Amino acid sequence: MHAPIRSVTALVALALCAACVPGQPPPADREAAPASAVAQAAPVPVVLLDPGHNGGNAAATAEINRPVPDGRGGTKSCNTTGTASDAGYPEHAFNWDLAQRVRTRLEAAGLRVVLTRPDDDGVGPCVDERGAAGGRAGAAAAVSLHADGAAPAARGFHVAHADPAVHAGPESSRLATALRDALRDGSFPPADYIGQDGLDGRDDLAGLNLSTVPTALVEAGNMRNAEEARLLADPAGRERYAEAISAGVLAFLGR
Numbered sequence: 001m002h003a004p005i006r007s008v009t010a011l012v013a014l015a016l017c018a019a020c021v022p023g024q025p026p027p028a029d030r031e032a033a034p035a036s037a038v039a040q041a042a043p044v045p046v047v048l049l050d051p052g053h054n055g056g057n058a059a060a061t062a063e064i065n066r067p068v069p070d071g072r073g074g075t076k077s078c079n080t081t082g083t084a085s086d087a088g089y090p091e092h093a094f095n096w097d098l099a100q101r102v103r104t105r106l107e108a109a110g111l112r113v114v115l116t117r118p119d120d121d122g123v124g125p126c127v128d129e130r131g132a133a134g135g136r137a138g139a140a141a142a143v144s145l146h147a148d149g150a151a152p153a154a155r156g157f158h159v160a161h162a163d164p165a166v167h168a169g170p171e172s173s174r175l176a177t178a179l180r181d182a183l184r185d186g187s188f189p190p191a192d193y194i195g196q197d198g199l200d201g202r203d204d205l206a207g208l209n210l211s212t213v214p215t216a217l218v219e220a221g222n223m224r225n226a227e228e229a230r231l232l233a234d235p236a237g238r239e240r241y242a243e244a245i246s247a248g249v250l251a252f253l254g255r
Contacts, residue, residue, distance in 0.1 A: 013042070035246060045255075047141050048115055048116065049145065050093035050099075050142060050147040052145060053081060054122050055120040057080065057124070064078045064124065066078045068126045068206065070127075070210075082149075083147065085233060087229065089229065093120060094232055094233075097235075104242075128207075130144070134213040134228045140214070141175055142214070143175075143245065144216070150193055150226050152222075156189040156193070156198070156220055158195040158200045158222065159180045159216050160201070160205060161215070162209050163202060166210070175215070183198065183241075183248065193222075208254045212236055216231055
């Protein structure tokens with residue numbers, strides 16, 4: 001009588017099982033572990049990027065001047081047009097381009113990225129909608145991307161966070177610090193005109209006040225400072241900013 005046919009897997013396991021107990025089936029023939037015992041893959045973290053302002057805001061003054069909640073019992077304008085360099089490079093275009101560069105880096109690191117606007121040709125969204133977007137996306141962190149329009153002599157970056165905290169206060173402060181550290185490590189100087197050592201606690205920014213997830217706002221540099229304006233307008237400069245901001249997000253997430 002022919003011997004019973006074993007599966008290829010069982011034969012391989014039997015050949016390799018030098019320590020098998022006589023009379024016991026090899027590992028491949030034993031009952032499989034229940035599915036619940038198999039480790040499940042960790043969910044992919046989501047990062048919300050909020051490129052500030054929008055290309056169509058200037059032509060929609062009634063909409064962007066509409067009052068919306070500021071997260072502290074008052075109201076603010078829905079949005080603004082943003083600033084621009086003296087050479088005419090608009091902040092909204094810088095913010096949008098920088099968001100694409102950060103997105104590419106974070107996705108390459110295995111994260112999922114959600115943006116608050118789909119292009120640079122629309123209007124809004126309003127600051128209250130931007131603030132709520134991270135919670136709706138289930139984001140582990142949210143970063144708003146901007147450039148400042150201060151006096152021409154002012155220079156340097158700063159990272160704003162809600163202070164006093166409204167929702168995710170301590171974690172928002174930790175995110176802001178991680179971004180500050182990464183920008184400083186990238187050889188960007190902290191602002192010499194606002195905040196302290198590159199950090200700025202704010203109570204007047206609705207997007208920070210209304211966010212229920214860790215959130216910070218990066219002002220990458222001063223568009224009215226001639227030297228910084230050249231760096232902000234340079235694709236190589238924007239790539240440097242993207243590298244630093246991505247590093248800060250990854251450090252915050254422990255990746």
